[in-house]
Each structure stands twice: as structure tokens, then as C-alpha cells.
Amino acid sequence: MDDHEPGYITVADICAGAGSIRAALETVGGPWPMAVLTALRPGPCRYGELKQVVEGINDRMLSQTLHRFLRDGLVTTAPVTPGASRRQYLLTDLGGEVVAALGVFIEEVVRLAPQVAAARARFAESALASNTNADSA
Template sequence: MPVENGEFVRRILDTVGGRWPLLVLAHLDGGPRRYRELEQVLTGISQRMLTLTLHRLGEDGLISRASFAEMPPRVEYSLTPLGKSLLDAAAGLVRWVSDHHSAIDRARRPGR
């Protein structure tokens, strides 16, 4: 598959191809979430990694951040239409992983 703008494609794939970005997007698919809510559902993510992931997803226009002037201050993260379209495209990959889980598991075992 020929790739135009290879550097740009690489940067976006670096952003979304890590351990957490698609999981963050999936959790935002149900509606806006606060930082603490995301931290609770993403078991094992560090505060630094969640902050970095949210920042990168925001930079690429995949999520939006809304601040509310109330006490205590409140911030919510939401999926943008662009983020939703990425999540929809990734659904095929997730389905593939699900369909091939057993074969992948077997291939990963030593002494196959």
C-alpha cells in the first residue's frame, strides 16, 4: 500500500498505536469523562501517561477538552467527530484480533 506523506502518517500512528490511546478513545465513546474517571477505568495507566495521552490526542483533534468555571474546577474530555471516525476504523482491527485470538495465542507460545 503506497503511503503519501509518510512522516505525517508515522506521527499519527505513533500517537494512536501505543498501549493507551485507543482505549482512551473507546472510553470516551460513551460520552464526556473527567480525568479521574478515565484514570479509574484505565487500570495500570500512570498519571503522567494519561496526561501525555490526552494531550497528544487533543493535539491531533481526536478529543476535545472543556473547562468549566466552577468550584472545584471541572474538566471534561470528549471524543470529537474525527476521533469517532478513527474509533470506527479501528473497530475492524479489534474485530480481527478477537476473531484470531486463539491463533495468536498459539503462535506466541514457546515450542509451538
């Protein structure tokens, strides 16, 4: 993305290599990763606390998500108290930057949601009209 103006994204930026948007979305894309990162934004959480805060997430998905975050440097672990064996998860500086960027993205998606809903309704109406016209022909 360095070869062109800021904010301009190419197909190569999306698809190519470890630094691509595609690679990033493999880590943070989807509702569960976004929810877990958002749950960690206020501060450290133990596994069980994350499970309660992120309603509906199962153990396998939470474990996989946390593993990816640890691997990619978005999250680290620390003892709950010094010398304790119980661990808590917390955002790294990189994870904090990702959460901030996701926040901007989510705000924009929420802002545009009514327009998307209206487009879906128009599409459904035109599909229904097309089916009705095809049935009467």
C-alpha cells in the same frame, strides 16, 4: 495512499510524512491510547473518571495521551457545567471516526488471536526441540 487501489498499503504509506500510518500510530498506537479513546466513546469524562476507567494508567501517561489527542484534534475539552472551571474530555468527530476504525481493528485482532497463540505454541515447541537436539549432539 491515493495512487493505488483502496485497501492496498505501501511501505511509503507506513513510513512517509505527516499523513503516514507511522504518524497516526504515534498518536493512537499502543494499549493506553486505545484504552483512553475507547473510554471516551460513550461520552465525556473528567480526568479522574478516565483514570478510574483505564485501570493501571499512571498520571504521566494519561496526561501525555490526552495532550496528544488534543493536539491532533481527536479530543476536545468542555466545562463540566456552564461556567465551571472543571473540565471534561470528549471525542471530536475525528476522534469518533478513529475510535470506530480502532474498533474494527481490535475486533479483527481478537478474532485472529487464537491463530497467533497457536503459532506461538508451535514456535515454542520447535525452539525447544531445536535446543534439545543441539544439546544431545
